């Protein structure tokens with residue numbers, strides 16, 4: 347049977363509103379939760395999908411925020427308006443970032459960048475979606491209601507979500523593990539597959555923390571892995587998923603340090619990185635500006651950690 351990367355377990359429904367950020371609804375026998383919220387432009391569709399999948403007389407109880415980036419939390423203010431009693435769950439650092447005006451305006455700026463560049467690239471996929479403009483929500487809805495840390499559990503009744511801190515991509519990144527179904531939703535720190543099954547990664551904060559987070563996630567020994575921006579990892583890739591993540595991190599580090607050792611400036615390394623790793627909105631699953639900014643921070647992070655000893 348052909349691998350269906352979205353429909354594997356009954357308890358997990360894909361409710362993604364549009365390309366750019368995956369969202370899953372977990373239906374426990376007492377409570378429900380979404381894993382991430384996707385981008386803001388397609389929040390209307392996301393809400394419609396959640397309403398369709400929610401069993402009768404059930405509500406959305408938890409909104410699990412894996413990290414503070416616009417493609418994972420852009421739908422949050424819309425979900426909070428649709429389900430005011432839903433509890434947004436995230437790390438202490440995500441809570442702190444959502445209280446900063448600079449983060450909130452950055453989120454709007456990136457959401458608008460999507461509207462300008464992304465909508466055209468994905469026009470077939472999003473035909474029929476009434477998309478939203480990232481100006482039409484109040485920042486009051488962008489907040490974390492419940493702070494969680496390593497080892498905490500959110501009970502859904504017969505299922506529970508265990509929290510694993512996964513810094514490296516950002517300081518605020520969390521992985522989520524469904525303890526009964528043994529399904530891991532690794533943070534973007536651990537990499538993410540694109541629709542061609544190629545692993546991508548953005549090491550924005552720390553290479554060493556990234557490697558630690560990958561090794562820690564592997565220890566969880568999950569039966570299923572749901573890769574960010576992709577879905578359920580196929581059986582044939584699953585055993586090597588974490589090795590693939592380590593190899594990808596090493597490849598980016600070696601690329602950046604190699605260019606640095608050959609005498610290139612940070613700006614020149616950035617140009618080279620873009621030439622090799624930017625293949626368009628569909629391949630990289632983000633607008634160019636987001637990719638460029640991520641590449642810039644990745645280069646800064648790697649040089650900060652390794653440059654002294656390598657030139």
Ligand SMILES: [Zn+2]
Pocket residue numbers: 413415418515534
């Ligand atoms: Zn991210």
